[in-house]
Amino acid sequence: MTPIKPRRLGPGSHIRIVSPASNITPEQTEDGIKWLENEGYQVTLGENVYTKFHYLAGTDEQRAGDFMAAIDDPSVDAIMCSRGGYGCARLMPMLDFDKIAASRKAICGFSDVTTLHLAQQKRGAVSLHAPMLITLSVEREPWVMESLSNCLKGENPIPETAKKGETLVGGSAEGVVEGGCLCLLTDSFHTDYEIDWSGKIVVIEDVDENPHRIDAMFTNLVNNGYLAGAAGIVIGEMTGTDERSDEKIGRWPWREIIADRIAPLGIPAIVNFPFGHMKTMLSLPLGVRARLDADSGTLTYLEPHMADA
Numbered sequence: 001m002t003p004i005k006p007r008r009l010g011p012g013s014h015i016r017i018v019s020p021a022s023n024i025t026p027e028q029t030e031d032g033i034k035w036l037e038n039e040g041y042q043v044t045l046g047e048n049v050y051t052k053f054h055y056l057a058g059t060d061e062q063r064a065g066d067f068m069a070a071i072d073d074p075s076v077d078a079i080m081c082s083r084g085g086y087g088c089a090r091l092m093p094m095l096d097f098d099k100i101a102a103s104r105k106a107i108c109g110f111s112d113v114t115t116l117h118l119a120q121q122k123r124g125a126v127s128l129h130a131p132m133l134i135t136l137s138v139e140r141e142p143w144v145m146e147s148l149s150n151c152l153k154g155e156n157p158i159p160e161t162a163k164k165g166e167t168l169v170g171g172s173a174e175g176v177v178e179g180g181c182l183c184l185l186t187d188s189f190h191t192d193y194e195i196d197w198s199g200k201i202v203v204i205e206d207v208d209e210n211p212h213r214i215d216a217m218f219t220n221l222v223n224n225g226y227l228a229g230a231a232g233i234v235i236g237e238m239t240g241t242d243e244r245s246d247e248k249i250g251r252w253p254w255r256e257i258i259a260d261r262i263a264p265l266g267i268p269a270i271v272n273f274p275f276g277h278m279k280t281m282l283s284l285p286l287g288v289r290a291r292l293d294a295d296s297g298t299l300t301y302l303e304p305h306m307a308d309a
Contacts, residue, residue, distance in 0.1 A: 022085025
């Protein structure tokens with residue numbers, strides 16, 4: 001399948017900010033908006049970006065309405081989510097993903113936004129596992145910002161200065177990059193956006209999960225055969241997991257859990273690759289081909305993730 005690539009951004013491109021999951025405050029978006037504007041982009045906000053409804057950024061109808069309004073607005077070139085948290089899955093029946101894919105507008109975000117990425121992947125559309133506005137409220141390494149800048153412009157998203165992963169299982173593999181936040185990947189089971197990793201380079205990360213939950217979710221992926229068919233596996237960081245160990249049932253570092261679950265598959269795999277909820281994060285296009293060199297801990301994209309027109 002030829003991927004549906006979003007149009008690359010340039011000076012004056014219009015980025016609409018939406019909040020499809022949890023709520024955010026203006027103070028948490030100021031730095032991100034300033035950075036985007038300094039990059040030369042026009043930035044506008046969806047009507048309900050700062051709306052609060054319990055742990056959501058407005059009702060489901062409000063959040064879905066903002067997202068589709070950005071898709072329907074011909075002046076909008078890309079959509080950046082303000083933050084993750086929770087709520088994207090509640091929008092799935094209300095979003096027209098065929099129209100979203102056909103719009104060829106870059107969808108940028110991670111964490112709970114993984115659900116939206118999965119729906120795009122199902123349609124062969126490229127989207128961006130990349131920082132959101134709340135992510136940009138914290139100072140980052142220069143290469144983190146270089147990665148995001150390049151990713152939005154359709155250029156190589158992995159700078160030479162970026163950290164490399166560590167070998168878990170040696171070897172190399174090529175395939176389309178897919179994946180995201182682990183708990184959202186397992187939440188996709190038995191939906192119409194369920195994961196299909198046959199021949200893919202799978203990228204996985206998560207945050208604030210107990211070690212036994214990381215074990216349970218990876219065990220599920222192993223037991224149901226999803227990982228066995230993958231071409232390669234890229235593990236980011238299970239951020240905050242070791243700190244959440246439950247002393248009542250004992251400790252097991254998450255990196256050891258990953259090795260226990262993945263190494264027996266014999267698939268080229270790396271761990272500690274810099275993406276996800278960690279402070280030093282790469283922006284990774286999803287839906288285009290890349291090469292994983294597990295011996296050197298690198299991921300190299302083999303084709304552009306955006307198109308000129």
